[in-house]
Amino acid sequence: MLTTQQVIIPMKSTLFAIKGNNILCPDGFNKGILLIDGAKIVDFVDQLPVNYEGKIIDAAERIVMPGLIDCHVHINEPGRSHWEGFDTATKAAAAGGITSMVEMPLNATPVTTNRKNFEIKLKAAANKLHVNCGFWGGVVPDNEHELNDLLESGVFGLKAFLTHSGIDDFPNTTASHLRKALLILKKHNKPLLVHCELDEPHHDSHLLEKSPNSYQAYLKSRPKSWENKAVQLMIDLCRETQSAVHLVHISSAEALPLIRAAKLEGLPITAETCPQYLCLFAEMIPDGATQYKCAPPIREKQNNELLWEALKDGTLDFIVTDHSPAPPDIKETSSGNFAKAWGGIAGLQFLLPLIFTAAKERGFTVEQLAKLTSLHVAQFIGMAETKGKLQKGYDADIVCWDQTKSFTVKQDLIHHRHKICPYEGMNLLGVVEQCWVAGELVFDKGNFLHLEQGKILLK
Ligand SMILES: [Zn+2]
Numbered sequence: 001m002l003t004t005q006q007v008i009i010p011m012k013s014t015l016f017a018i019k020g021n022n023i024l025c026p027d028g029f030n031k032g033i034l035l036i037d038g039a040k041i042v043d044f045v046d047q048l049p050v051n052y053e054g055k056i057i058d059a060a061e062r063i064v065m066p067g068l069i070d071c072h073v074h075i076n077e078p079g080r081s082h083w084e085g086f087d088t089a090t091k092a093a094a095a096g097g098i099t100s101m102v103e104m105p106l107n108a109t110p111v112t113t114n115r116k117n118f119e120i121k122l123k124a125a126a127n128k129l130h131v132n133c134g135f136w137g138g139v140v141p142d143n144e145h146e147l148n149d150l151l152e153s154g155v156f157g158l159k160a161f162l163t164h165s166g167i168d169d170f171p172n173t174t175a176s177h178l179r180k181a182l183l184i185l186k187k188h189n190k191p192l193l194v195h196c197e198l199d200e201p202h203h204d205s206h207l208l209e210k211s212p213n214s215y216q217a218y219l220k221s222r223p224k225s226w227e228n229k230a231v232q233l234m235i236d237l238c239r240e241t242q243s244a245v246h247l248v249h250i251s252s253a254e255a256l257p258l259i260r261a262a263k264l265e266g267l268p269i270t271a272e273t274c275p276q277y278l279c280l281f282a283e284m285i286p287d288g289a290t291q292y293k294c295a296p297p298i299r300e301k302q303n304n305e306l307l308w309e310a311l312k313d314g315t316l317d318f319i320v321t322d323h324s325p326a327p328p329d330i331k332e333t334s335s336g337n338f339a340k341a342w343g344g345i346a347g348l349q350f351l352l353p354l355i356f357t358a359a360k361e362r363g364f365t366v367e368q369l370a371k372l373t374s375l376h377v378a379q380f381i382g383m384a385e386t387k388g389k390l391q392k393g394y395d396a397d398i399v400c401w402d403q404t405k406s407f408t409v410k411q412d413l414i415h416h417r418h419k420i421c422p423y424e425g426m427n428l429l430g431v432v433e434q435c436w437v438a439g440e441l442v443f444d445k446g447n448f449l450h451l452e453q454g455k456i457l458l459k
Helices: 086-095 115-125 144-152 175-188 205-210 215-221 224-241 253-264 275-279 301-313 348-361 366-380
Strands: 015-025 028-037 040-045 055-066 068-073 098-103 132-135 158-161 192-195 245-247 269-273 398-408 427-437 440-444
Touching (some): 015 366, 028 366, 068 348, 068 366, 115 132, 144 158, 175 192, 253 301, 275 301, 275 348
Parallel strands (some): 098 132, 192 245
Antiparallel strands (some): 015 028
């Protein structure tokens, strides 16, 4: 990886250098100098070119690695921007070392289920992005005829639900809708992302109604069996159509053997999980603490430890946040009513320290974490030729962070629109110091510098 050849510096140079002892290159950590010109990494060298006059940033022992990519974010703009918006969400992302995200189709009004609505969302996002942002389209029961056009307009793929999405404008689909959608997606070589819960009445269904503030009652209301059945259904549809299926936010460890077997069979299937299922446990959630409500629910510690194993052996491909905030009244913070509260967790900003803190205890290396939060996501969204690696010719989307420093999550640090966050009070290891998007320093030691550097990503 190290090269010593001379770099030809253009007359009017935007060249700068990041020097450090822990730069994560494709072959592992190296000591050296990353050279960046404009939006691109132009080289990695062991010595500065003799005629070099540009800026040098000394990262010293801090980790310099590819910016994180979060392909599961709900931003709510336009139409519900009092919940979350592009400005606040992408600031939180930059402060957390996330340099690109892909946004979900259901929480804005209108929902992203046709080209016209997608164009409205693009307009809403323009000039408000502090990190790069792409978009998923949506499959709903009545938009089959819109899907080709929507896919051609630049969405990365399509998202669907097998249970109520929480948004009435985005109804859930059945196997027959998804079979048709998969065949359309196959022609476009884009994936179908599925929220895997198939709801059916069960013997604990009444518990939440009786005790709406009880976390255990909420947990029992969305059992693992719902998720397992939905995962099995999607594996069957994947096998039948041979079209790419992605299982979002896997929380049930009982679904893991199914996914493992499907991958061994060679099916085009991928799966993700999220920090809330890895770093939080049902046993620690107090009654009435609706900031922990998400769907599927945060399960027991014993279950969640198996998700870590699945990340290690490749059954789960990557970690994304499923950032889905809501205002305090919608989150039922005063009533503590789990039955009524919005099911979504805000945590975009803390992805890296959350995962690092918990993964370190479980023997993961930083190299592994970078793959799970950047490279594998870049591969999944079809951007592995330009993102997910610090390598010559790649985009200069970079995070520099200190693995020896810790901090406590406090409300005044949070850049999300609302400060409700289940991670508040946690002491986390790993402090993001700097974040570059396309070679521009967006976040520097607590301050935002060059804003609006994010690009709209189209596929
Ligand atoms: Zn989601």
